[in-house]
Amino acid sequence: MKKFWKPKTGKPASPDDGELLAFLDGELPPQRQAEISQLLESDWRLRVRLGALERGIAAYVSAMQTPAQAEAPPFDDLWRNVKARATQEATPRQQTGVSLMRVRWQQVQAWLQRPPQLRVALSAGITLLLVVGIAFWLLRSERLPLVSADELIQHATQAEAKSLQRVGDPVVYRKVRLRRAGNAETVQWESWKEARQAGQFRQRITNQQGGRWLRSKEEKLPALLKELDTVLRANQFDAERPLSAAAFANWREKLRQFSDTVTDQKESWRLTTTTAAPHSIPAIRAASLQVRKSDWHALSLQLQVQGEHEVREYELSEIAYDVLPLQALTVFTDLAPTPASTAASAPPAPSTVAATASPAPSASLPTAVALQEAEVAALYALHQLQADLGEQIEVIREGNRQVIVRGLVEQAERKQQLSEALRAIPFVVPQIQTIEEAARQLKPPNVARAAETAIASEAAVTATPQVNVFQGRLEQYFVQRGLDRNRANQQIAELSNIVVAEARAALSEAWALRRLSERLQTGEISSATQPRLAEMMRNHTARLRTRQRRLQAQLEPLLSSMGGTVAPATTAVPGTRREHALQVFQSVEQLHRLTNSLFAGAGSPSGTAETSARRLLTALQQLDSALRNFEQ
Numbered sequence: 001m002k003k004f005w006k007p008k009t010g011k012p013a014s015p016d017d018g019e020l021l022a023f024l025d026g027e028l029p030p031q032r033q034a035e036i037s038q039l040l041e042s043d044w045r046l047r048v049r050l051g052a053l054e055r056g057i058a059a060y061v062s063a064m065q066t067p068a069q070a071e072a073p074p075f076d077d078l079w080r081n082v083k084a085r086a087t088q089e090a091t092p093r094q095q096t097g098v099s100l101m102r103v104r105w106q107q108v109q110a111w112l113q114r115p116p117q118l119r120v121a122l123s124a125g126i127t128l129l130l131v132v133g134i135a136f137w138l139l140r141s142e143r144l145p146l147v148s149a150d151e152l153i154q155h156a157t158q159a160e161a162k163s164l165q166r167v168g169d170p171v172v173y174r175k176v177r178l179r180r181a182g183n184a185e186t187v188q189w190e191s192w193k194e195a196r197q198a199g200q201f202r203q204r205i206t207n208q209q210g211g212r213w214l215r216s217k218e219e220k221l222p223a224l225l226k227e228l229d230t231v232l233r234a235n236q237f238d239a240e241r242p243l244s245a246a247a248f249a250n251w252r253e254k255l256r257q258f259s260d261t262v263t264d265q266k267e268s269w270r271l272t273t274t275t276a277a278p279h280s281i282p283a284i285r286a287a288s289l290q291v292r293k294s295d296w297h298a299l300s301l302q303l304q305v306q307g308e309h310e311v312r313e314y315e316l317s318e319i320a321y322d323v324l325p326l327q328a329l330t331v332f333t334d335l336a337p338t339p340a341s342t343a344a345s346a347p348p349a350p351s352t353v354a355a356t357a358s359p360a361p362s363a364s365l366p367t368a369v370a371l372q373e374a375e376v377a378a379l380y381a382l383h384q385l386q387a388d389l390g391e392q393i394e395v396i397r398e399g400n401r402q403v404i405v406r407g408l409v410e411q412a413e414r415k416q417q418l419s420e421a422l423r424a425i426p427f428v429v430p431q432i433q434t435i436e437e438a439a440r441q442l443k444p445p446n447v448a449r450a451a452e453t454a455i456a457s458e459a460a461v462t463a464t465p466q467v468n469v470f471q472g473r474l475e476q477y478f479v480q481r482g483l484d485r486n487r488a489n490q491q492i493a494e495l496s497n498i499v500v501a502e503a504r505a506a507l508s509e510a511w512a513l514r515r516l517s518e519r520l521q522t523g524e525i526s527s528a529t530q531p532r533l534a535e536m537m538r539n540h541t542a543r544l545r546t547r548q549r550r551l552q553a554q555l556e557p558l559l560s561s562m563g564g565t566v567a568p569a570t571t572a573v574p575g576t577r578r579e580h581a582l583q584v585f586q587s588v589e590q591l592h593r594l595t596n597s598l599f600a601g602a603g604s605p606s607g608t609a610e611t612s613a614r615r616l617l618t619a620l621q622q623l624d625s626a627l628r629n630f631e632q
Helices: 017-025 030-042 044-064 075-094 100-113 116-143 149-164 223-234 245-253 368-384 412-423 435-440 445-461 469-479 485-520 530-563 577-599 609-631
Strands: 170-180 183-194 201-207 210-214 258-264 268-275 284-292 298-306 311-325 392-398 402-409 428-434
Touching (some): 149 245, 149 258, 245 284, 368 392, 368 412, 402 412, 402 435, 412 428, 469 485, 469 530, 485 530, 530 577
Antiparallel strands (some): 170 311, 284 298
16 A cells, blocks of 8 residues: 655645545545545545546446357457457447546457457467567577677787786796597697797697607607697698687688687687688688686687598697796707607707816816816706706715716606706716616615605695685685685685695795805806806796796785785895895795695694784795895
8 A cells, every 4th residue: 555645734645546546445544534535625636536537447347247248259250350349349438438548458358358268369379479488588698608709809819918918028838738539649738939029939748758849840740749730830820829819819810701609618718710611621620719717818729620531620728827037947048958769850959058068077187167167067957957946956066076966856758868968067977866766776775765755745745735714714705705615615726726836836946046045155156157157046036036926916915805914024135145045045935834834734824814814925025025135
């Protein structure tokens, strides 16, 4: 029932048609009934409205009491005579003064009540139309994506270009898995590509024959990679970066006739571009690019290629992706040595390590300068092969006679790779074993123990994260941003893997930087060795800076929301290079300890989640300050 109100003048409000009908039925409160009666005595317009309502009700009741026909006419006759009967029944009712619209409605009601067949048919027809309409809308809504093909390409290429702007002199590193349907061969393909036009390019493959670098103009490629290279070049598809949104867009723009289909795959979009027939050999019939929704990053590429008597399907799926600064890489300055198994197929590249080493040893003992240069050359060779990042390898000067490089590696191929690089340096003796070889030896027992310790430590780092107070707060953080608990836990697991891996890699870089800075203090450093030592330290510092920025980008938003902001760390602290390197190492070590405790479940974090968040934020700022001091 509509609530009635009084204006500020004190006069009762005029009723609408609903209240007048309720007034006629006596359903209003007594006070309101009296007010409307009072208004009717003084307002003639209201009395006319009330009279019209009464006459309309009387006409409606009269129409409803008309006796129905004994038998309904045939269905076809109903449609044939409906206009005449409607006109016949309209005339007397128009004389009652009721509005034409009300009369028409009364006619339809009376007409529908007479033939039961028509009521059933209309009800069934309306129901059928509703069902068909709803089904059509559902099917159409599933087919129509929320993003068009052009929008998807635009977003993906813009995100790709934006990622390259985050570092100076960017180099795109990508590791993909290459497969072909119906072929059991699988190739893991790593590539380093400078972002600028006609930039340097390096690649490495791993298949059933092991891993090796592919040098420029090498002819003996794996069969599967050679097939793909031929297809890409024939279709003007970038062969050096096929799994790239920009490469896909450039190929698509060159097509004359094609059709696009965008498919929603929950966490990603898939754009399939189909080219128009006829297709020559080896034309791409269709290319399908999968793009992640969260950041528009290309994840996989599928190609359907016209063969001689078949259609071949290739798939490139991403394993790892990164954008690195050029100054942090050594892959372009010297390719890794080719193993003996492949040395015959490709001429070895000139070794920059051996080029500046001391002359060939003579019967007399080497000079102190020659021995120092041999030591630095060995360090540089290990640095070129990234063997100074976590592998158990040490460089020791044995008296005034030679430099010994000893350590443990996991695979025989790695042992051979390092040994060949070190043997080319005068006065350097490699003593490298695999973990399996060390475990088989009974003497010395500490070597086998070292191998077990290495495996145990790796298992400890990759242990399953335990639930703690901080991770419970993380779950609350993601739930508050619209994720359900399952998706929130998945997000926490992904974040934990990234953070722990970055902190562990940063610790390896910090260890290498500390060892180099300590070697700079031992004795006089010759002018021939200073450039290499400086280059290695710059590389470690640049890679540390990159990992520090990644950790800060991943952690700072959520840590600030949990623990608030912290005061920035002090900068420009005086000290020697060795002292600053030690400060960098201590900052990274503290960061590694906190990330393991909070994200990898290595121990129970002390204090509240807010306190832990502030500690981690402080550690990130201290590392940033330590790196600035060292760089200056």
